[in-house]
Amino acid sequence: MDDPLLSVQDLTVRFRTRAGTVTAVDRVSFDLAEGETLAILGETGSGKSVTAQALMGLLPRPAGQVAGGRIVYDGTDLLARPRSDTRRLNGTDLAMVFQDPLSSLNPVFRVGAQIGELFRRRRGASRSEARRKAIELMDRVGIPAAARRVDDYPHQFSGGMRQRVMIAMAIALQPRVLIADEPTTALDVTVQAQVMALLAELKAEHRMAMILISHDLGVVAGVADRVMLMYAGRVVETGGLREVYETTGHPYTRGLMASIPALDGPRERLVPIKGSPPDLMRLLASCPFQPRCEFATDICGTERPELMPVPARPESHRAACHHAKEVATDVVPG
């Protein structure tokens, strides 16, 4: 098998806070092949965004520290290289689209200049060439009348158009990996559909690999090849999209599925996950989901479950649950 384009091994990120040290990402590993889309799913505090920040070298310093692991991109460990090197990769190799386009764009510069800056600084382009490239990109991401709007400021764009500007900036230097952190969460549903369609198109066009970070199991279903679910900083389940969604191996994934109201079929009472997400300060050494889990037995309170194969597709589908086999074969309620 070819080497993956990006390989994350046992990544651990800690934050030092006044109240103590928090392990936000705990021994997370995954591979990403060229042209592949991996969705990282999880709720607030699961560590999905921190994982992305660590990949991009954007952890808030000095509070956030990579405490262990490797991030191997195209054969080299990014964490072992000087920070200036990692910065140089940003944009050309790895690029990121953030959730909130209004706070990610500089309000006092025209959007064309912000897009063009990439070409000026990184490609040594002249002012007029950068402007031409900016218009071309704005046009490519579906901003109408790009030649006129290139001189507008971010506040003159709607939320969906601003997100298109962000995407234009992210793909400007044709990165090989695009990381999109909740790219449509702030958008209305019809605009979300537009932006997701655009991302899928661009991905196919440039054979980009994509990491799509989301809390919404539905949004990623249309585009992801593989999914990875995180809970309390750990990977709890990973596998092909349909494997994970249909023969779910972790009780948490199952709980999330049962919590989503359906758009068709009978309307039944929801089956929520009991309790609330864990306090990362007081995390159990054993299974972090144990207090909320309906499958929990004695072993769950004493021993940390590692990722283990789920029977139907053991080669690709794994869940970090002592009872993964039981969960995967149990008939889902409702």
Place this chain on the structure above:
Amino acid sequence: MSSPADPLLSVRDLHTSFPIRSALLRRKAGAVQAVSGVSFDLPAGRTLGLVGESGSGKTTLARTVIGLAPPESGQVRFDGQDLLTLPGADLRQARRQIQMVFQDPYASLNPRLTVEQIISEAWLINPGVVPRDRWATEVRDLLARVGLNPDHADRYPHQFSGGQRQRVGIARALALRPRLVICDEAVSALDVSVQAQVLNLLADLQAELGLSFLFIAHDLSVVRHISDEVAVMYLGKVVEMGTTEQIFTAPVHPYTQALLSAVPVPRPWASPQRRQIILAGDIPSPMSPPSGCRFRTRCWKAQDRCATEEPALADRLGDHSSACHFPELPATPAGSK
């Protein structure tokens, strides 16, 4: 008093707009027509879901009903009384029975008050509902009712999680024993696992207390789950209204169809007949809405007539009301084209 058949809340031809003032002389330079001519009825003990995207006017509509935004014209009748013409004392009495749960459980609770103070503030402002010596007991009862530990009454909002804070917000809304609760994106900020808990709580409270809900949300699956009837809004107008079943299985307005088709479903392979309709462009500015049908600039069916003649909200295909000159049942169910 009204008879049981009368709706608890009845809104007729409601218009609410916000003036835009010029920067220089503060002259009125224009107006944002946030709500333009909305009518609906909400019977007691039922839930009306209000869906629409940003700028559709759903929040302004709620704020007008509860008295936070003054309307230009129209009627808001609650329990048979017109809230817009009711004299002061009666108005207070009526308003007490309409309460609101807000979107952001972090911003809508005063961080410097304990949960007990937050809830009993309502009784301080509305004397006579609960006598002072009963406040502590009543707070405990309310906390238990919304699924919180009654012993936590002396805690501050920051000591609760997001889901628990939203429960505090619900307890506060229930303090004055309302008959109508307006939920403005009340579960949108919550993680799905917690959102499901709060949705179940709202359903239980409705069954126990006979509450009516005006439930505003942009998440269509949540609205489908909780609502008896649904009104779809676009640029300040209701474009389609009917029972939840009618709207979700037989939408006839192109906007409703597009909206439903755009909802991402977790198992797309389970409904292969689903076709996504991707609308072009953005919602136009409510400062200068398009002539005729307000949706025509994004509609794939638009014809000349749509630009000149505004379609009224009416029963067009013999089932429920829609505001489109060319209503049409979807070829296959669930909003596909």
